């Protein structure tokens with residue numbers, strides 16, 4: 001077999017530390033890899049996908065030796081900088097009389113998401129995580145406008161058709177939860193879980209023990225395949241392995257995989273400074289996604305130094321997989337307006353942390369999954385909800401590698417391949433127009 005080399009053309013640049021990591025004690029990363037080692041499987045990327053793949057490999061075959069490497073520190077990537085919703089129900093459920101295909105698609109999406117949530121529920125139970133790390137609390141959807149409220153009512157009908165339990169809430173009822181009268185209505189779904197994302201990924205990474213080894217601040221610079229297996233080169237060492245799992249999300253493309261198939265989208269978050277819990281009525285901990293998919297996510301968290309509100313809003317298309325300070329500033333201005341719109345009595349509360357994070361989408365919202373070269377497997381393209389989708393992709397990849405059959409594996413096997421995007425100038429113009437249009441449609445939501 002000829003030797004093939006896949007070089008990383010670009011390494012991740014995650015930008016300002018997410019508020020979640022800033023709230024935790026500062027992390028002492030595991031040592032960088034500084035020698036040549038041999039393992040059964042190397043996993044590149046220690047986000048939801050990579051950590052889930054390592055955990056599942058250990059469950060299925062505790063003797064497999066596994067190296068997990070990440071270019072940065074665990075919790076600094078997208079998996080430590082998201083809003084922390086592990087959502088079990090798809091936002092878009094086809095309306096009308098469900099055709100067999102549409103209902104089956106929704107059920108598969110739910111099965112994928114619930115496999116991921118159960119994965120974390122099991123780890124939480126086994127390791128005694130508290131509810132600050134993983135909370136199977138369910139989540140709310142909230143409407144700021146009459147159109148949003150109508151959407152929630154229609155969504156409730158679709159959940160009824162699927163037999164999914166939920167509760168529609170009046171303006172007063174959702175007001176009692178959130179402490180603000182700004183929402184027209186709400187909808188509660190009990191199956192979602194809410195996490196402190198940086199604490200969650202750290203908890204998993206810190207629990208690894210031989211034969212799993214984690215090397216932080218260890219970028220994969222290249223992957224070489226030959227008849228003898230694969231070699232991953234890092235700045236100060238190398239890993240020889242029979243199998244490689246690329247769990248680098250959009251950075252699969254940096255190695256040449258998924259080229260012309262991945263849309264690199266950033267989204268942004270702000271977290272307020274702490275405030276006296278008595279200053280805002282309602283529950284001290286709740287999490288709400290918007291009625292419109294491109295709208296604004298809001299969370300209240302309770303900490304020892306007071307409570308805080310998280311606002312997540314704005315999407316941008318960034319094919320170089322990085323954003324500058326200007327994009328974060330522009331999103332920050334939007335966040336301040338969104339916050340004031342929802343909490344007019346608290347508009348003077350300042351934001352303490354602002355950050356952005358990368359996501360990779362495919363046109364037909366399928367993962368970039370499976371064996372792409374002899375020995376190289378990809379678990380990429382989070383499609384914006386990697387808390388569930390990337391986790392499930394990691395689990396499915398581990399199962400594929402050891403030959404373990406499951407319902408999840410069957411669902412992943414049946415996914416279409418990612419569609420090719422239009423040629424690059426068209427993709428850029430199309431993606432930006434699409435995002436602008438959908439954000440405009442989301443309006444106040």
Ligand SMILES: Cc1cc2nc3c(=O)[nH]c(=O)nc-3n(C[C@H](O)[C@H](O)[C@H](O)COP(=O)(O)OP(=O)(O)OC[C@H]3O[C@@H](n4cnc5c(N)ncnc54)[C@H](O)[C@@H]3O)c2cc1C
Pocket residue numbers: 008010011012044045046047048049050069070071072076077078079080081082083084085086087218219220221247248249250251266267268269312356357358359379380381382383384385386387388389390
């Ligand atoms: C602000 C924000 C809010 C979000 N909210 C939610 C939410 O509430 N729920 C939800 O489900 N999703 C949410 N998302 C999306 C979610 O964070 C991602 O879908 C998810 O983190 C993707 O996980 P992953 O493991 O696929 O990729 P990542 O978390 O991106 O992990 C990939 C890892 O690979 C590493 N890497 C890349 N290249 C290399 C290399 N050459 N060598 C070594 N390591 C490399 C990176 O450092 C990174 O740690 C949000 C995202 C953002 C930014």
